[in-house]
Amino acid sequence: xxxxxxxxxxxxxxxxxxxxxxxxxxxxxxxxxxxxxxxxxxxxxxxxxxxxxxxxxxxxxxxxxxxxxxxxxxxxxxxxxxxxxxxxxxxxxxxxxxxxxxxxxxxxxxxxxx
Amino acid sequence: xxxxxxxxxxxxxxxxxxxxxxxxxxxxxxxxxxxxxxxxxxxxxxxxxxxxxxxxxxxxxxxxxxxxxxxxxxxxxxxxxxxxxxxxxxxxxxxxxxxxxxxxxxxxxxxxx
Numbered sequence: 001x002x003x004x005x006x007x008x009x010x011x012x013x014x015x016x017x018x019x020x021x022x023x024x025x026x027x028x029x030x031x032x033x034x035x036x037x038x039x040x041x042x043x044x045x046x047x048x049x050x051x052x053x054x055x056x057x058x059x060x061x062x063x064x065x066x067x068x069x070x071x072x073x074x075x076x077x078x079x080x081x082x083x084x085x086x087x088x089x090x091x092x093x094x095x096x097x098x099x100x101x102x103x104x105x106x107x108x109x110x111x112x113x114x
Numbered sequence: 115x116x117x118x119x120x121x122x123x124x125x126x127x128x129x130x131x132x133x134x135x136x137x138x139x140x141x142x143x144x145x146x147x148x149x150x151x152x153x154x155x156x157x158x159x160x161x162x163x164x165x166x167x168x169x170x171x172x173x174x175x176x177x178x179x180x181x182x183x184x185x186x187x188x189x190x191x192x193x194x195x196x197x198x199x200x201x202x203x204x205x206x207x208x209x210x211x212x213x214x215x216x217x218x219x220x221x222x223x224x225x226x227x
Binding site for chain 1: 146148156157158159160163202204214215216217218219220
């Protein structure tokens with residue numbers, strides 16, 4: 001069964017550094033998403049992406065964050081000038097279409113900011 | 115602010131019993147509803163989706179939706195120790211050109227052998 005893949009599985013970064021999290025969505029899916037889950041807390045929506053542009057973004061997704069689809073398969077989340085509070089699991093998800101579709105999640109990247 | 119509320123638990127049931135998980139949501143414009151299972155340190159895994167009022171059954175799982183009451187539930191029959199996990203309620207609201215999922219905080223379920 002096709003799946004969303006994320007790399008790396010664990011990223012350790014010094015505070016203030018930039019980090020790029022990578023995702024390969026399911027190949028025929030059109031909508032892509034990033035979520036964040038701080039340890040012990042709920043899954044929080046960051047951003048949705050369609051047709052090479054951001055569709056929706058939450059209040060969390062400020063100027064520190066950016067997303068890109070640099071080629072036909074990868075979908076990346078860049079976090080600039082990382083802060084301690086950016087430590088979390090970051091999940092990528094995708095759907096075939098926007099309406100009513102359940103989202104398929106990758107295994108996540110655990111980001112640890114030191 | 116769109117909210118999805120769940121009882122955080124923990125909920126403990128003996129093996130073979132029925133586990134009942136509940137969720138309420140605040141946005142009347144919500145159109146699709148999902149239950150995900152999340153094991154510790156893992157990603158959410160889709161269990162059930164439901165879009166219209168009533169019950170939907172899939173194996174040991176039954177999802178129930180009542181849009182008038184803004185309430186969705188998940189019943190797990192013949193609970194197994196492997197069902198022990200956190201269950202996340204997710205609600206989808208069409209917004210502008212995309213869609214957003216709002217997750218509840220999850221209910222921790224423990225099935226006691």
